[in-house]
Amino acid sequence: KSEGHPYWYLSVGFAGPYLLRETFYSWVYSVSKDFNYVYEAEFGKISWTEEPFILAAQAVRDTYDMVREDAQALDPQVDNYALILNQETWGSWYEGPWSTGILRDNPAAIENVFAFFKPPIAPDALENVWAVDAAQVLSIEKDNPKLDEILKYMKFLATPEVSSIFIKYLIHPAGKFPDNWKEIAQYPIYAEMVEMYETGNVGPWICYTPEVEQALLDNLALIFTGDLTPEEGMAKVDEATKAYWASQ
Numbered sequence: 001k002s003e004g005h006p007y008w009y010l011s012v013g014f015a016g017p018y019l020l021r022e023t024f025y026s027w028v029y030s031v032s033k034d035f036n037y038v039y040e041a042e043f044g045k046i047s048w049t050e051e052p053f054i055l056a057a058q059a060v061r062d063t064y065d066m067v068r069e070d071a072q073a074l075d076p077q078v079d080n081y082a083l084i085l086n087q088e089t090w091g092s093w094y095e096g097p098w099s100t101g102i103l104r105d106n107p108a109a110i111e112n113v114f115a116f117f118k119p120p121i122a123p124d125a126l127e128n129v130w131a132v133d134a135a136q137v138l139s140i141e142k143d144n145p146k147l148d149e150i151l152k153y154m155k156f157l158a159t160p161e162v163s164s165i166f167i168k169y170l171i172h173p174a175g176k177f178p179d180n181w182k183e184i185a186q187y188p189i190y191a192e193m194v195e196m197y198e199t200g201n202v203g204p205w206i207c208y209t210p211e212v213e214q215a216l217l218d219n220l221a222l223i224f225t226g227d228l229t230p231e232e233g234m235a236k237v238d239e240a241t242k243a244y245w246a247s248q
Contacts, residue, residue: 020060020220021213022131022205026118027056029203030125038204041238042212044245048238049231057223057230059121064224128200138174215240 025038031052040046041053120127138157140150156162158175166173167184178184182191207213219233228236 020224021217023063023118024056024060024216024220025204025206026129026131027059027121028052029201030120030127030129031055031122033126035202035204038207041241042207042209044241048234048241053234054230055121057220057234060220061223061226061230064226126201128196130197130200130202131205209244211244212237212241
């Protein structure tokens, strides 16, 4: 914007490894075109040093050079939204129809917001890639004494009735979209983002092994800042993965 571009500028809060990881997974999927590719690496079946991982890690590093230094420490789910609410930005990298709920009391801001997919990182990479299928995550301790009541509540959250409540407040529902969801949401931006998701390519979002996930988060953060090369960082993730499974 400061350089005279009249239409939009990018607002990003990338310092959190959480978002770096999500971006990384999307890029890996765009190159590998295999939803299970990340999970095979997680369980040590393939190496984190394979080309799709290196290309994705390089894209994470390149992103550092695209983001203003004063924006690199922003929390993407707080500061980024604040920029939109105050109409200080017209475009947001943050994905998903669930991200529009913060805008419900500012219709003018909604009309000036758009979302877009991450750029392809290889000539034959998939475009329009989303991280993971749309879902809400609920978890309980395995020995929770109220298991039956919790399962009943989880099923209740997935009903059309509750989904309608979520959508009314522009939050992605826990259950299936009811047939009249566009009437419930009212705002065009919500429908546009749902359409983007439905026409996109869905890739993985998370590792399920905490030790492996932590190694990935730690090293992606160092790759992002340039303290490790993509090759060095992914080799460290691979070493940590192998060490973990060897100990089991």
